[in-house]
Amino acid sequence: MNRSNTIHIPSLRSFITVTVSLIVTLILLCSFFFYYIRTDRILTTSYEHSVTGQFGQVNQKISDQVDSIDSVIPLYVSNASIAGILEDTAHKPLSSERKIHIEKQMTDLYYSTPLSAKNFTNGIYILNVQGDVFRISTSASPAGSLSGSHELLRDLDQKEHRLTCRMLPSDGKNLYFIRNLFSGNTGSYSGTFIIAVDLEKWLAYCVNGLAPSWFICLYDRDMNLCSSRDMEPQSLELQAALDQGSTAFVSFQELTLCSDAYFTAVQKLDKIQLTAAVAAPKSILFQDLNDTLKTYVLLLACTVLAALLLAVIVSRAVTRPIDRMIYHINQISKGEQASLPPMKMYREFRVWADALNQMLKQLDIYYNDNFQKQLLLKSSEIRALQSQMNPHFLFNVLNTIAWKAQISDQEEIYQMIISLGELLKKNTLSKETDYVRLAQEIEYVKFYVYLQQMRFEDKISCVFQVPDVLMDCMVPTFCIQPLVENAIVHGLEPKDGKGRLIVQVIPSDGRLMEISIIDNGIGFDPIPDIRNIRPSGADAHTHVGLCNLDKRLELLFGPDARLRIDSIPEKCTTISFQIPIRTKEEDHDIQTVSC
Numbered sequence: 001m002n003r004s005n006t007i008h009i010p011s012l013r014s015f016i017t018v019t020v021s022l023i024v025t026l027i028l029l030c031s032f033f034f035y036y037i038r039t040d041r042i043l044t045t046s047y048e049h050s051v052t053g054q055f056g057q058v059n060q061k062i063s064d065q066v067d068s069i070d071s072v073i074p075l076y077v078s079n080a081s082i083a084g085i086l087e088d089t090a091h092k093p094l095s096s097e098r099k100i101h102i103e104k105q106m107t108d109l110y111y112s113t114p115l116s117a118k119n120f121t122n123g124i125y126i127l128n129v130q131g132d133v134f135r136i137s138t139s140a141s142p143a144g145s146l147s148g149s150h151e152l153l154r155d156l157d158q159k160e161h162r163l164t165c166r167m168l169p170s171d172g173k174n175l176y177f178i179r180n181l182f183s184g185n186t187g188s189y190s191g192t193f194i195i196a197v198d199l200e201k202w203l204a205y206c207v208n209g210l211a212p213s214w215f216i217c218l219y220d221r222d223m224n225l226c227s228s229r230d231m232e233p234q235s236l237e238l239q240a241a242l243d244q245g246s247t248a249f250v251s252f253q254e255l256t257l258c259s260d261a262y263f264t265a266v267q268k269l270d271k272i273q274l275t276a277a278v279a280a281p282k283s284i285l286f287q288d289l290n291d292t293l294k295t296y297v298l299l300l301a302c303t304v305l306a307a308l309l310l311a312v313i314v315s316r317a318v319t320r321p322i323d324r325m326i327y328h329i330n331q332i333s334k335g336e337q338a339s340l341p342p343m344k345m346y347r348e349f350r351v352w353a354d355a356l357n358q359m360l361k362q363l364d365i366y367y368n369d370n371f372q373k374q375l376l377l378k379s380s381e382i383r384a385l386q387s388q389m390n391p392h393f394l395f396n397v398l399n400t401i402a403w404k405a406q407i408s409d410q411e412e413i414y415q416m417i418i419s420l421g422e423l424l425k426k427n428t429l430s431k432e433t434d435y436v437r438l439a440q441e442i443e444y445v446k447f448y449v450y451l452q453q454m455r456f457e458d459k460i461s462c463v464f465q466v467p468d469v470l471m472d473c474m475v476p477t478f479c480i481q482p483l484v485e486n487a488i489v490h491g492l493e494p495k496d497g498k499g500r501l502i503v504q505v506i507p508s509d510g511r512l513m514e515i516s517i518i519d520n521g522i523g524f525d526p527i528p529d530i531r532n533i534r535p536s537g538a539d540a541h542t543h544v545g546l547c548n549l550d551k552r553l554e555l556l557f558g559p560d561a562r563l564r565i566d567s568i569p570e571k572c573t574t575i576s577f578q579i580p581i582r583t584k585e586e587d588h589d590i591q592t593v594s595c
């Protein structure tokens with residue numbers, strides 16, 4: 001079975017359809033990835049602005065609350081009763097009546113401040129240098145005794161003027177804002193002001209309006225406050241990952257917390273010496289991105305389907321005239337029509353049809369011409385067969401004449417007839433081969449020279465200088481006789497007096513033989529270019545022989561084998577050529593050897 005018959009070759013229509021579809025799909029996919037990347041960048045930038053914006057609002061709320069808490073302290077310090085216990089340096093025991101009076105003053109002052117309306121303050125404490133503690137409860141839960149005050153005040157720098165924020169390890173519900181108090185007279189440390197706020201309520205107030213999936217983290221080296229209890233592990237990882245030395249500006253970055261990606265923003269709050277951070281899950285970004293891409297993917301799918309339909313339409317429009325042309329070509333191959341009908345759909349197909357019709361006409365003309373030539377060839381072969389008797393008849397007649405001359409003692413006539421017969425015989429046989437032995441070529445030349453010598457009697461003498469070692473080498477048929485004929489007809493015949501002719505064959509370079517015809521005829525002046533010699537008059541035959549021999553040598557052996565002419569007028573003229581030394585012909589292949 002022919003293997004080529006099993007190979008599936010796609011049609012032009014399917015190729016165009018698939019190609020157009022792939023190109024459009026590739027372009028749309030590239031645009032999709034560009035759109036995806038571009039949208040991701042835009043959404044990321046938008047989220048960065050959103051996170052930092054909401055984080056700024058939260059920080060502003062925290063700062064406002066800190067300022068609100070800090071603004072309450074001067075109201076208490078300016079009260080005469082409270083200022084009295086802070087300025088009193090005498091270490092006298094404080095009476096219970098005076099303590100109750102001062103705590104009542106503290107309660108009245110609290111309800112006159114904005115803190116009372118926000119309802120996240122649990123208690124207010126004032127401690128003087130004598131160690132007395134004054135406290136009031138500001139919520140349904142009574143204020144504790146602040147038994148852990150030594151832990152809150154531990155490591156507290158009494159020279160620090162700023163508000164600080166601390167928690168008790170034993171109390172996870174309250175956040176304590178602490179401020180050192182200083183004497184208005186001496187400027188020395190006079191006590192400590194502490195406000196206890198409900199941690200959960202205060203954080204809920206600060207993060208009000210924040211997305212439910214976000215969380216706020218406030219931390220320093222001693223505590224970590226998180227707006228959502230469920231996010232406390234993420235809050236601890238966030239504290240460990242973020243730089244403690246953040247500047248006052250918001251720093252935005254992407255972090256992985258508990259194996260989930262988050263967008264985070266961090267800022268140092270100098271007022272309370274805490275670092276604030278907000279974290280938003282990145283999954284929301286992908287959700288928004290996917291929601292954004294759903295419409296685009298639907299549009300992309302519709303575009304691909306439309307492109308596929310368009311590709312089918314275009315491929316059919318392009319291949320329809322081709323199908324029509326193939327149909328008509330098949331009809332022509334079956335002989336049912338002679339030419340293609342006009343193709344009017346596209347100019348290229350009309351040109352193609354016209355060219356094909358012109359080719360069909362040329363083929364028809366060529367076929368008819370070739371048929372006529374075949375007829376003529378058959379006729380010529382018949383005539384050739386009919387004329388084969390002529391050479392044999394001529395040889396028989398010449399042999400009869402030679403026999404008559406011999407019995408009549410006409411030796412010269414006998415030799416001339418024999419030579420002429422040999423020339424005719426060799427001329428007839430030489431048409432069957434391209435190469436002959438050098439000995440045969442020299443023998444043929446000797447017959448020709450003998451007849452010319454009989455013609456001119458003793459005017460021409462000829463010498464053959466051919467080594468015996470070269471006699472069995474192969475040479476082209478009739479490669480020497482045309483040169484001898486040219487030397488006699490154009491060199492020696494017009495010369496006054498006797499002429500001398502030398503046929504010389506010598507080895508050259510070990511691989512070549514040089515064949516030279518030397519005469520002392522009238523020569524050439526100037527030396528002609530053999531290819532430009534034009535036959536004319538009586539010498540047309542010899543000129544044609546030289547041109548044919550020159551061309552034949554070039555075709556057989558290359559340009560180096562062409563004829564060379566050297567001439568000194570009236571003295572010496574040499575026509576020579578070089579050919580490879582070759583031995584007998586076997587299977588049409590001539591082998592080069594050293595003879």
